[in-house]
Amino acid sequence: MTEREEEDLLRESLRRVQPPDGFADRVMARLPRQPWWSRILLPARRAAWAPALAILLVAFLGAGSWEYAQWRDRRLRAERAHEELVQALEITTEKVQETKARLFRPRPMRGIL
Amino acid sequence: MKYEIFAIATLITLACFGQQLDLSSLDKLAAKAKGSTVISLDPDKLALASSLVDDKDSKKLMNGIKGISVRSFEFAEKGAFSRGDLDPIRKQLTGAGWSRAISVKENDEDVEIYFYKSGTSGGLAIVSAEPKELTVVNIIGPADLSSLGKLSGLAGLDGVQGLIGGGSRKAPPAPAAPKSGSKDDEE
Numbered sequence: 001m002t003e004r005e006e007e008d009l010l011r012e013s014l015r016r017v018q019p020p021d022g023f024a025d026r027v028m029a030r031l032p033r034q035p036w037w038s039r040i041l042l043p044a045r046r047a048a049w050a051p052a053l054a055i056l057l058v059a060f061l062g063a064g065s066w067e068y069a070q071w072r073d074r075r076l077r078a079e080r081a082h083e084e085l086v087q088a089l090e091i092t093t094e095k096v097q098e099t100k101a102r103l104f105r106p107r108p109m110r111g112i113l
Numbered sequence: 114m115k116y117e118i119f120a121i122a123t124l125i126t127l128a129c130f131g132q133q134l135d136l137s138s139l140d141k142l143a144a145k146a147k148g149s150t151v152i153s154l155d156p157d158k159l160a161l162a163s164s165l166v167d168d169k170d171s172k173k174l175m176n177g178i179k180g181i182s183v184r185s186f187e188f189a190e191k192g193a194f195s196r197g198d199l200d201p202i203r204k205q206l207t208g209a210g211w212s213r214a215i216s217v218k219e220n221d222e223d224v225e226i227y228f229y230k231s232g233t234s235g236g237l238a239i240v241s242a243e244p245k246e247l248t249v250v251n252i253i254g255p256a257d258l259s260s261l262g263k264l265s266g267l268a269g270l271d272g273v274q275g276l277i278g279g280g281s282r283k284a285p286p287a288p289a290a291p292k293s294g295s296k297d298d299e300e
Contacts (some may be wrong), residue, residue, distance in 0.1 A: 029202060055121075058170070074161070075160075077161050078161040078162060078164050078165050079165065081154065081158040081161040081162035082158070082161075082162040082165045082166075083163075084126070084152045084154055084158070085154060085159070085162045085181065087150065087183075088152045088154065088181045088183045091150065091183055091185055091248060091250060092183075092237075092239065092250050092252065095224065095239045095241050095248055095250065096226070096239070098224065098241070099215060099217055099226060099239075100223045101216045102219060102222075102224070103217060
């Protein structure tokens with residue numbers, strides 16, 4: 001093969017060829033489908049409001065945590081107060097029972113016979 | 114004019130808190146005691162405690178309670194406290210509205226139960242002095258003393274009803290034998 005023939009063959013091989021109709025659609029159809037969240041998050045990453053959304057989310061979580069801490073603190077104080085109430089009532093009941101027992105205790109009969 | 118306002122405010126305060134005893138004079142005994150219980154439940158704490166109560170009647174009853182104070186000390190030896198330590202408490206219990214309902218004295222043991230009644234407010238006080246134990250209870254509540262008797266039901270207890278009313282339980286009948294001993298008076 002002469003040098004000229006080699007050049008012709010190379011030019012023929014590298015010639016621009018138009019793809020058949022529907023080639024691009026068929027290639028896209030064979031690609032794996034993206035998960036639903038990536039369709040939401042990936043554009044959001046580029047969006048201008050993404051930082052605002054992040055701040056809002058952090059603020060929401062912070063407020064939620066604070067509210068939970070308040071509720072937990074209140075619950076603990078309520079449990080402590082309830083325990084104290086029960087203890088106070090136990091002591092009261094115990095003392096009243098003791099008094100009742102002393103009041104109604106049978107006593108030895110004296111001076112009857 | 115200033116003094117009149119101050120006097121009226123003082124009178125209102127005394128009327129509201131007359132049944133509330135100041136038990137702080139007993140706090141010094143905690144250092145000598147081998148075990149002590151100090152409970153002070155104000156309306157805020159009682160409201161918190163009532164938030165854990167589901168029963169509507171109990172909740173309503175608790176709303177009528179304005180305060181509960183308990184000082185209970187257990188000592189290792191006899192003579193750790195004197196009768197004089199109780200004088201500030203007894204002095205308060207001679208105030209208007211208070212009346213001694215029960216007093217039992219046996220050997221070295223002395224128990225007194227007082228009731229308070231004034232207008233729409235009521236209260237209960239228990240002073241119990243034993244050789245090695247001293248207990249003072251003060252409950253500030255509604256004028257209806259029978260509701261105080263239902264209090265013990267809140268803690269799943271049974272016992273106050275029989276003595277101060279509020280329940281179906283009756284006190285055991287008194288024995289037929291003539292009483293002897295050193296009981297002061299009983300109602």
